[in-house]
């Protein structure tokens with residue numbers, strides 16, 4: 292196995308109020324790997340993702356990126372938020388150029404980089420528009436482009452397509468896979484949809500609440516592009532659903 | 545691009561006549577009519593008719609009717625007042641913007657200054673008048689101080705609120721893109737709070753026009769407020785009303801200019817663009 296890009300070792304999180312959001316999470320992510328986190332609401336998916344991003348402190352265990360402990364946000368890990376988090380005062384092009392400029396690239400180079408990703412994300416028509424003029428799907432393209440333009444090695448995506456309609460979601464899933472393959476980016480993707488997880492991921496990580504923890508991992512070896520209506524796809528779906536539900540049953544008992 | 549949403553389509557698709565200008569003048573015209581009818585029914589009353597005020601305005605602007613102390617004084621008075629309004633406004637903004645940013649973002653400055661301002665803020669500008677004349681003497685300096693005071697609080701309060709209510713998500717976004725904590729202020733706080741500060745500036749300038757008459761009660765010789773006070777003492781009510789109208793129109797035009805400026809500078813903001 293190649294050297295892991297990211298490693299969470301016995302990672303735990305207790306929020307100041309005393310809520311144990313995550314206990315003893317162990318997770319290894321290889322360069323270029325696409326991992327989906329799935330689980331019931333409140334099982335700590337966002338917490339884990341935000342600790343990887345460096346937005347939340349780690350209260351036990353540790354997380355390392357290329358062997359170095361994560362202590363705060365860094366441009367090697369780019370987050371795609373469900374609510375986009377675009378800078379409303381910047382045009383789309385400048386939103387995408389924000390990272391390179393923040394990291395001290397010359398203006399002209401940053402703009403050239405931005406133009407490349409504007410085109411890659413299919414945003415040419417909107418390059419000089421402002422975020423409030425865009426639909427949700429378009430905004431999420433900008434958010435992804437912004438992470439790519441910043442040379443992030445890992446994209447952290449917290450239900451990025453959760454607020455979008457089904458058709459837009461499917462298109463963005465396809466586009467995300469295309470980009471992922473072209474760039475060799477690692478992706479950690481939180482979703483509530485089993486189908487989305489199985490469609491996208493190399494590996495699905497199943498979590499469960501009370502306290503939040505990782506309960507199972509499943510490698511998905513289906514050929515891409517995956518057919519969500521194939522029997523193999525359904526077998527995996529059934530299997531993962533049983534893992535999720537077994538857990539619900541236990542909580543209910 | 546089926547999910548692409550263009551900027552809101554203009555209403556120009558429909559060939560209907562735009563009634564907005566009509567809607568906007570209905571109330572002023574009705575008020576003017578009521579005023580005219582009222583004074584026409586009561587010719588000996590204390591309230592002058594619109595025609596009297598119109599005549600006074602003409603004489604204020606061009607002279608040639610009464611040729612008294614008020615004739616041809618409109619422009620000098622307007623210039624003097626506008627100078628005070630904008631001068632005091634700029635002074636107020638120069639103090640309130642940085643103070644507001646500091647109070648809004650730095651805990652220690654907030655604790656240090658906010659309670660004091662909370663107590664000072666409800667004190668009306670009128671109440672400061674005597675003290676201001678003692679501190680700054682009779683005349684323009686006092687006027688300047690009072691107008692600046694009137695403009696100061698709206699700018700301060702809106703700036704504090706604006707820098708405090710920056711969406712936390714934007715800090716996370718900036719940091720993950722490589723902005724160091726020390727650079728968050730210029731890269732995120734400042735641009736994100738521009739619309740709020742702009743609202744404060746707009747309100748502040750409006751208040752400066754509101755308090756100019758009070759400000760010029762400090763014994764200044766020239767200015768719209770001085771003109772109104774002089775006319776009042778001479779019972780020249782038509783000049784008082786003419787002065788009121790001039791302040792109203794000047795304040796309106798000044799605000800309109802600010803709104804146009806805001807639309808240009810804050811095109812990105814759904815509230816201003």
Ligand SMILES: Nc1ncnc2c1ncn2[C@@H]1O[C@H](COP(=O)(O)OP(=O)(O)OP(=O)(O)O)[C@@H](O)[C@H]1O
Nearest residue numbers: 306308310312331332333334335336337338339503
């Ligand atoms: N900032 C916070 N302060 C205190 N408790 C928090 C905070 N954020 C999350 N929690 C708690 O931690 C637990 C895990 O929350 P988290 O948001 O990680 O769950 P999630 O799996 O992302 O849920 P969802 O699917 O609803 O997004 C929950 O019980 C939640 O209430």
Ligand SMILES: [Mg+2]
Nearest residue numbers: 336337338449
């Ligand atoms: Mg969540």
